[in-house]
Amino acid sequence: MQNKIKPELLAPAGDLEKLKIAVLYGADAVYIGGEAYSLRAKAKNFDKEAMAEGIRFAHEHGAKVYVTANIFAHNADFEGMADYFKEIYELGADAVLISDLGVFAVAREAAPDLEIHVSTQANNTNYQSARMWYQLGARRVVVARELSLREIREIREKIPADMEIEAFVHGAMCISYSGRCLLSNYLSGRDANKGACAHPCRWKYHLVEETRPGEYMPIEENERGTYIYNSKDLCMIDHIPDLIDAGVVSLKIEGRMKTPFYVGTVIKAYRQAIDDYFEDPAKYEQKREYYLDEVSKASHRDYTTAFYYGRPDGNQQVYTNNSYIRPYDFIGVVQEASDAEGYAWIEQRNKFSVGEEIEVMPAKGPSFSMTVTEIYNEAGESVESAPHPQEKLRVKFSQPVQPFDMMRKFLSDTK
Structure with missing residues (x-):
């Protein structure tokens, strides 16, 4: 296909087995968490030996490895952080994902040649902030899930040509803006911004709001309450041309805590869709239903395109239950x-x-x-x-x- 850059397919890898499956099933890159500084504390994650093996395996198969270090750091978190960044650079990691300015500064000083990608946790919603991250040394920005394709296209037009845009295209959505949520802390004492989210957005609630007459939340679907914060899952597999046209160069799949089956199923489907589109757009158009059927074989909630085509309404939530569709x-x-x-x-x-x-x-x-x-x-x-x-x-x-x-x-x- 002329004048089109084939996007990177970026897969989640919660452990070494998932990394290998992601790579073998078609991922161009994977993102993993180390034993510290990652926002998925409940995932198995990678110790030094596993990370070394994973990086070696990925590189042998032509894939890249990005390490997440996207917590919101407190003072105590900086102890040993510089050594950690030196270590993952020496192991051969291709980039690190960061959301906190302090963590960014430590990484730049400790491993100046380690490429930095700015996590979606940094609330990347505009071109000015992307420019600022670029000036600080970042080479990629993961845009917020709350942006439309039109907004992403404008960011692409107004940032340096060699700065890349990465965007989530598939997986679970968060009820809170760019994942910044204190609900888990408040209700369970588990810090979502340190990787220990209890996912209270998936719980069922009865909600009464006294000061906004006339605004009624749908709370009577059944006698047990309703799941008013429970978002549908994102799926953009049948909108890949629009993502490419908007300037997204890395299509990111959510799910470091999902199963190997989920990773393999979703990655293989997106690999086929991307390759088919670049082989022949007509072939891609003809197979859209097939791609949707394939990704739907992994456990999922009902699908949505979220913010990409406009502000979501109440139809983007799953009100009746918090379970997965598991065919x-x-x-x-x-x-x-x-x-x-x-x-x-x-x-x-x-x-x-x-x-x-x-x-x-x-x-x-x-x-x-x-x-x-x-x-x-x-x-x-x-x-x-x-x-x-x-x-x-x-x-x-x-x-x-x-x-x-x-x-x-x-x-x-x-x-």
Whole structure:
């Protein structure tokens, strides 16, 4: 495609397994958290050894690794911070994501050659702030989720040509502006701005407001209350041309705490959509429903385009429940390539049984369906089902499989 820059597909990686899956399933880059300074304290995250292995694996496969350090720092957080930035630079990290000016200053001094991206937590809503970050040494800004495509396009026009724009295109939305929220602190004592959010926006509430007569919140959907703060999930897979036209060069998927199945499913779908668009826009147009169907196979809430096409209204919330739509069960991941007879060792994640119809999703190429005909445990005994999580099993496959290919089965109850 002429005069179009192919955007980077940026994937979440909450641990080493998810990093490898993200890269193998098509991510151009991944973002990870270290054991400190990251906004996902509940994710497994990466110690020094895991980070070194992850960076090495990504680079061997032509992908980049960005390390998040986007907390709002207090005085005590600066102890050891300079050494941390030196360490991740020496490990080969391609960039670090930062939202706090003090943290930014420490990173610039400790590792001056480490590229800095400004996190969405910094409330990047205008071109003036982007210019200022650029003058301080940043080379990429992650724009706030609250911006429209029109606003992003204007930022692109008014910032230096070599400054990049990254934007979230898929995943959970936050009820608070750019994720700056004190609700979790107030209700549970867990600091959302230190990575420990309890997600009280997903809880159910009864709300009464005495001083605004005539303004009624939808609080009577059922007898148990309503989930008035519970946002739908963002999905822009069928709007990729608009994102590119607005000047976004990195399409970011949310979900460092999501499952490997979620990461592989979503990344593969976006990889196909981006590649199809750059191969032939008409091909992309014809397959829009297919892409939506593919990302919908991972657990999700109802989808929305959020702020991209205008200010959201009440239809962007899920009022009736806080559960996910879960059409498929992640039942296993292949550990080694299948042998000449079609057998391969897998690690089981959810129960499946002989006689069930399952689907295999390879990192590359189309998925295929098969009936499970043979399962063997580690002792070589034939078994009828696999009920124990993370059990190692030998399974007969109908087509060749490779390490990190994933197995899933359709669920009749999708809620």
